[in-house]
Amino acid sequence: LIDSDGYRSNVGIILSNQEGQVLWAQRLGQDAWQFPQGGVNVDETPEQAMYRELWEEVGLYPEHVDMVAQTTSWLRYKLPKRMLRRNSQPPCIGQKQKWFLLRLTGDESKLKLDASGSPEFESWKWVDYWYPVDEVVYFKKRVYRCALQQLSQYLNIEGPRVE
Secondary structure: OEOOOOEEEEEEEEEEOOOOOEEEEEEOOOOOEEOOEEEOOOOOOHHHHHHHHHHHHHOOOHHHEEEEEEOOOOEEEEOOHHHOOOOOOOOOOEEEEEEEEEEEOOOHHHOOOOOOOOOOEEEEEEEOOOHHHHHOOHHHHHHHHHHHHHHHHHHOOOOOOOO
């Protein structure tokens, strides 16, 4: 689903544990780490897409999590020129994302990266809440910072250290 400005609708998932750490996942076959995320289909709301992606990417169902909060608006990032798909119609220049903060309520043994049969991630770990801002690929940094800042209040997480 690409809007008139060329942004693909997408959802991002920040999954936290009881200690306020967040799930950080390594993309299959790459030295790239990110939060689970995925596109919104034409017939879905962002919330429905989030639950579908939650199962597809980490094998969790709605009963395994509590939805804590979501960003108030869509957050956008542009793709680097080398990543643009020249043949796509309409052209896609980046993504607009609605971010969801979830808390794992069950045991982490429920996490299953190959639940969908088409895994996107090969490993995961719990990291400090602000860790992803420094570690995500450069073109997603601003969106990650904005999403984490908007949602930090719901876990009583203090702002990132400014150096």
